[in-house]
Every structure is written in C-alpha cells, then in structure tokens.
Amino acid sequence: MSTEPSGQKLTLVQLLPNMLTVTAICAGLTAIRFGLQGNYELAVQLILLAAILDGLDGRLARALGSDSKMGAELDSLADFLNFGVAPGMLLYVWALEDTWQLGWLAVLIYAVCAVTRLARFNVARKAENGSAENAYFIGIPSPAGAILVMLPMYASFAFETPQIIPDSVLSVYMAVIGFLMIGRFPVWSFKTTRISQRRVKMFLVGFAAIGAAIAIYTWVALVVLSLIYISAVVWMLPASRRALAQAKDGEEGDDKA
Numbered sequence: 428m429s430t431e432p433s434g435q436k437l438t439l440v441q442l443l444p445n446m447l448t449v450t451a452i453c454a455g456l457t458a459i460r461f462g463l464q465g466n467y468e469l470a471v472q473l474i475l476l477a478a479i480l481d482g483l484d485g486r487l488a489r490a491l492g493s494d495s496k497m498g499a500e501l502d503s504l505a506d507f508l509n510f511g512v513a514p515g516m517l518l519y520v521w522a523l524e525d526t527w528q529l530g531w532l533a534v535l536i537y538a539v540c541a542v543t544r545l546a547r548f549n550v551a552r553k554a555e556n557g558s559a560e561n562a563y564f565i566g567i568p569s570p571a572g573a574i575l576v577m578l579p580m581y582a583s584f585a586f587e588t589p590q591i592i593p594d595s596v597l598s599v600y601m602a603v604i605g606f607l608m609i610g611r612f613p614v615w616s617f618k619t620t621r622i623s624q625r626r627v628k629m630f631l632v633g634f635a636a637i638g639a640a641i642a643i644y645t646w647v648a649l650v651v652l653s654l655i656y657i658s659a660v661v662w663m664l665p666a667s668r669r670a671l672a673q674a675k676d677g678e679e680g681d682d683k684a
Contacts (some may be wrong), residue, residue, distance in 0.1 A: 444480035444488035445498050448505050455509035470517050471580055475649075477509040478570040486490040503545050510573035511541030517600060521580060525596045531599035537576065540605030541569050547609070563613040565669060567604070571614075571656065576604040578653045585646035613658055613667040 459474035484502060488494035515534040523530025544566055551565070567575070579600065582591045592600070622630050641647040 441491055444484045444491065444494070445501060447480045447484040447487065448498070448501050451477040451484070451509055452505045454480070455505070455513045458509075458513045459516050462520050463511075467517070467521050467580065468584055469614055470513075471577055474509060474513050474517070474573060474577070477513075478574060481509065481570050499549075503549055506569050507542050510569040511538050511545070511622075514573045514576050515601065518580070518597065519574065520596055522590050523594055526598060529595060529598045533601040536602045537605035540609045541572065544569055544572075544608040564616055565613060565658070566610040567614060569608060572604050572608045574592045574649075575653055575657065578603055578650065581646045581653065583650040585650055589610075612664060615663055615667050634650060 454473045454477040458470040458477070461467075461473065463468040481502070484498075485494070488498055514539045519530055519534050523533065547565070579591050579597055583589065590597075610615075637648070637652070641652075
C-alpha cells in the first residue's frame with residue numbers, strides 16, 4: 428500500500444486507488460461467475476468496468492501521491508485476472524466448449540500471452556527513466572486486448588444472433604489477439620495525448636457523444652469503437668515506428684553528449 432514506515436497512518440483518500448484495484452478484481456471474478464451461469468452480457472459489462480477502473484486507479488494514485496510498489500504489483504495481478512483470464516474463460520463458456528481441445532488451446536495461448544506481456548511491462552516499468560518510450564506501448568496493452576478479444580460477443584449481442592463467426596475462426600482470433608499483446612510494434616499511448624485549449628470544447632462534446640452512444644447503443648457502439656481502434660493502430664503504426672526511432676536516437680545522442 429505504501430512504502431512509508433509501518434507506523435504511519437494513511438487516509439481513506441490515499442487508500443482509494445488500491446480500493447479501486449480490489450473492486451476491479453471483484454468485478455473480474457464476478458464476470459467469470461456470471462459467464463459460467465450463462466449471463467454473458469452482464470459478464471462482459473463487468474470486464475469493461477474492470478477496464479475502466481484499471482484506467483483510473485494508477486492515475487488517481489499518482490495524482491494523490493499515494494503510488495507504491497505494492498499498489499503497482501496489485502494492479503498487475505488484477506490485470507492478469509481481469510484481462511488475461513476472465514475474457515478467455517468467458518469466450519470459452521460462451522462458444523468454445525464444444526470445440527474439443529482447439530478452444531481451450533486458444534484460451535491458454537491468450538492467457539500466456541497476457542501474462543507474458545504484463546511481465547515484460549513490469550520489467551520495463553522498473554527500468555524506465557522518463558524516456559520517450561513512455562509515449563508508446565510495445566504491443567497491444569492488456570486492457571485493449573481484453574476489449575478486442577470480446578468483439579465477437581459485442582457483435583452477437585448487437586445483432587441478436589447466437590454467434591457471428593465459426594468456433595474455429597473464433598479460436599484463431601483469440602490466439603491472434605494474444606500474439607498482438609506480445610508483439611514488438613509500438614502502439615500510441617493515449618495517456619500522453621494533449622489537447623489544445625481551443626479544441627477542448629470539441630473534445631468534450633465528442634466525448635459526451637461517445638458516452639451517450641455507449642449508454643444507448645452499447646453493443647453496436649463497442650463494435651464500432653473496437654474497429655476504429657484496430658484501424659487507428661494499423662494506420663498510425665508507420666508514424667509510431669518513426670517517432671519512436673527518432674526519440675531513441677535523440678536520447679542516445681543526449682547520453683553520449
């Protein structure tokens with residue numbers, strides 16, 4: 428929770444980031460429970476809630492000055508459960524139980540890729556020194572991977588059909604998303620994005636429109652947003668590679684100087 432001496436007392440506000448992480452863990456576990464019971468829509472919503480909480484806890488900890496090594500490790504363990512285990516299990520009980528070993532193999536590949544990605548991220552985080560690489564993820568981040576891997580479920584819910592794609596294709600799709608999480612390509616990190624003051628109003632209006640679309644047309648909106656994200660990653664990949672290479676060259680030049 429804190430790296431301060433054990434005798435120091437912490438306020439509830441300082442504990443709030445870790446409380447959000449624990450809440451996310453509970454959401455992920457409950458998603459597995461509802462998936463096993465056949466309540467798939469609620470299970471997906473709980474994983475999405477865990478992704479939102481994951482985006483809040485770390486930033487809140489830094490804002491409150493209450494980030495700690497224990498909090499970082501707790502967050503990583505929560506990510507593996509919520510984005511490495513829960514989505515794969517949910518897809519398996521939703522559509523892949525009848526595929527004999529192929530579906531379970533896809534679940535294992537996805538989970539191993541997720542934990543490998545998180546381990547690599549933890550090592551990089553401990554070694555980071557404020558470099559420009561912080562502006563990019565290497566490979567698809569695990570929350571985005573979880574959101575993307577459930578895309579067939581969004582489409583099924585949106586069009587009210589049992590399943591959009593064949594089981595074998597779904598298994599391959601899950602494995603591909605897993606491999607994208609451990610890929611060595613740069614993915615632009617939205618957390619470093621800065622909005623100019625003259626565009627803040629338009630940004631807020633767009634954010635409100637997206638929020639309204641998700642609230643009213645939840646599954647259709649998630650399908651569209653997932654496809655937009657995939658398109659954006661592919662479209663920005665060449666520019667991201669160039670920017671990251673230039674940043675590394677600049678840092679190496681500064682080090683030599």
